Amino acid sequence: MSMSGRILQQSGYPGVIAAMEKNLIEFIMYCSCIPGAQAYQSSDHIAAITGIPQPSLNVVMGVKMDEQTIMTRIKEIMIPFQARQVPMLWWLFPDTQPANLGYYLKRSGLQYNGTEPGMMIELSRLPTTLPTIDGFSIEEVEDATALNEWIQVSSIAFGGAAGNIDPEYIKFEQCLGWGKDLPDRRFLGRLHGKAVATSSMFLGAGVAGLFSVGTLPEARGQGIGSAISVAPLSVARTLGYNIGVLQASPMGYSIYARIGFQECCSIQTYLWAPR
Template identity: 70%
Template sequence: MSVRSDVLQQIEYPAVIQAMENNLIEFIMYCSCIPDAQAYRSFDHIAAITGIPQPSLNVVMRTLMDEATILTRIEEIMVPFKARKVPMLWWIFPGTQPQNIGEYLTQCGIQSNGIEPGMVLDLSWLPADKSNPPGFSIEEVTSDEDLQEWITVSARAFGGDTPSIDPDYITFERCLGWGKELPYRRFLGRLNGKPVATSSIFLGTDVVGLYSVGTLPEARRQGIGSMMSIVPLSVGRALGYNVSVLQSSPAGYNLYHAIGFRECCRIQLYLWAPEE
């Protein structure tokens, strides 16, 4: 896979929304390279099941369905997710058809899980005057030891104090590999030598996708999250990319807006989870 294709030369919202969805699809497909994962592109949807019990790693996207048969199709698509008993997300971007698909998903037991703003940044606007907080540094993950620290910090940043991490998830992250020649690149932030923050980028489909920006609670409100975004995006810009995209959580919205990201769409999420 090439890490650089024809770069979008200007931000036009219909085009960048399409590129955002494409980046997320290609990222999920990349994540589906692990053993026992299933991923396919159908005439009316795209699906991926990694088997890791995280909803964001088991998804349905780019749905284009006929309302006359949609309930049957939803039930058919859900069969492998239910068989493997993994939680999953159904992503609804602005181009999804039909536009009222949420009503049909709800009928099938797949519940609304909120809305995420899709955001875009022209990388020529990336702040050049920001510097690392005192004692803070950022490095790229280049070894298994680095990756283990990245996984541990990310798990805490997004899931709270977790006494253990699913070994299948660790295996999954290792399968994705590391290296500057790959489209998926992770970054680890250290404060006075201690790992406290993570981020990653996925390079492809004309844009830089920014993912996994997280900071440990005790290290927040120091500008670390901003630098964990700016430094990886600077890597993408150096490779010739002009545009970055992301799907923001409510907690991250103001941070991303402050470094120049602007909202370009709203993405609906629907969740299905197996019964305990």
């Protein structure tokens, strides 16, 4: 179910973009339920620190700051991240205030980390059929064994080394659990029985957020990326959701465009990491 109640009905870009940011905020706050995590909402920003050394899991979002005091506020907000020595990201969505926040972040020692397109799709327009992939199947993660496979495949697909996955990250994923009654649901793709692809879906802010889409290098180029992306969105559609959203990587952009996603905004990130 959606953590924030009502399912978004309209597909106008302003409303979708606002829901996309809130979906990501709700996802990060949900991830902050793990032991040792910190999360809070202030009048001018939202911050979450999981303590896992992945920048995307330690973030500042929803920024609405007064330019008169912005340098002081950035310094104050960075204190807990610097104290815990974890890499982190500031997310800048189109309605971030001030619009030139990136300028002040760079002055404060953060580095521009790139711009990603925010994309959306009306779930009624999802492909109803995809090309058949011989020996390929998709299942939802529903036990510890499948979750461990999901963690291994996802880590390798995103550039990690087999057998060298951060134990704290494994504990983090295990702590989030699994189950069809949770807003965070994971999907695992198998090719001739071997786990080769992952995706996840977070239901929040009235939309379905698509995350963690990855395929092992040796299994790419067969349409698996499209299939593992459509699977969770199809589940969301059966649950009554109307809109799917995501932040696209350069590798994933063409896959998402092929299955019907449209670019609706640009999202910047700024990085701070311990020396």
